[in-house]
Amino acid sequence: MPKHGTSIRVQLPASPGAEPDGVAPPGAEPDGVAPPGAEPDGVAPPGAEPDGVALPDGVALPDGVALPDGVALPDGVALVTLEAGRGMPILSSGVLAELARACARLDADPTCRVAVFAGAGGRAFAIGADLDEFASETAIGLAASRRFDDWESIARMRVPTIGVVRGYALGGGLELALSCDMLVLGDDAKLGQPEIRLGLMPGAGGTQRLTRAIGRARAMELILSGRTIDAAEADRAGLATRVVPADEALDAGLALAETIAGMPPLAVRAATEAVRMAADVPLSVGVRHERELFYRLFGTEDKAEGIAAFRDKRQPRWRGR
DSSP, X not given: XXXXXXXEEEEOOBOOOSOGGGOOXXXXXXXTOOOTTOOOTTOOOSSOOOTTOOOOTTOOOOTTOBOOOXXXXXXXXXXXXXXXXXXXXXXXXXXXXXXXXXXXXXXXXXXXXXXXXXXXXXXXXXXXXXHHHHHTOOHHHHHHHOGGGGGGTTTTOSSOEEEEEOSEEETHHHXXXXXXXXXXXXXXXXXXXXXXXXXXXXXXXXXXXXXXXXXXXXXXXXXXXXXXXXXXXXXXXXXXXXXXXXXXXXHHHHHHHHHHHTSOHHHHHHHHHHHHHTTTSOHHHHHHHHHXXXXXXXXXXXXXXXXXXXXXXXXXXXXXO
């Protein structure tokens, strides 16, 4: 574990049980994929597994990543928690490497339809990069290390992602939260990019994602002043998907994830891809790609099922194909 005690804890999607109201479970497997719940040959999670939690075939936890206990997850929803042994979560290069491995494995897990990211407890999501590492770093060394590639691990996931923020999300912590598709903020959230106060600037996407989220004028002021904003101001600026009472934040994030996980997975991934593209390409390019994705969905079983269920006035049974 890093010296500051920050670690990544992963809870895998629940193995599908009884089908809710005619909806096929999120764990419907494509051909050749073993059902969830079987342990990979020769792979065991670090430490003792909590009761009732097992790894799906093909999913192994990275070194230093542990399974939490005590959190009940909806089908199809994975939870990744940033935990600090003391203080608040700090994003060292080692922690980010663990996070990248965990994200890659969850994205390859057919039972994972939505991933939720949160800080443990109520003090912080994460308070930024490891300044001890930065103190001795050089421009050439930092560029050569390519360690900033790991900051994009959440953004690279194909499944939709939800960040749940209580307490502080500062510097790299806010940049990591901004890489999520949606943000559920507790009303105690404090957000900021204070790097300017250290003679630096955001370097993990903050100047780009914050500007796209709240506009050039607001982003410029926050980045150049290093000012911290509360959840209410973040909501007014359009940064939050929703703001809820602090002690309800994780439950609200998981409830949103459960709703999305109950939707047809191919359509969810296509729509996620299209919305993400809107920030990166001209309107004409985005509309053209949206149309291509729309056309592809007409070749899926879920499209036929959705229309049939609507006509029959019944709940659809999504198959993910």
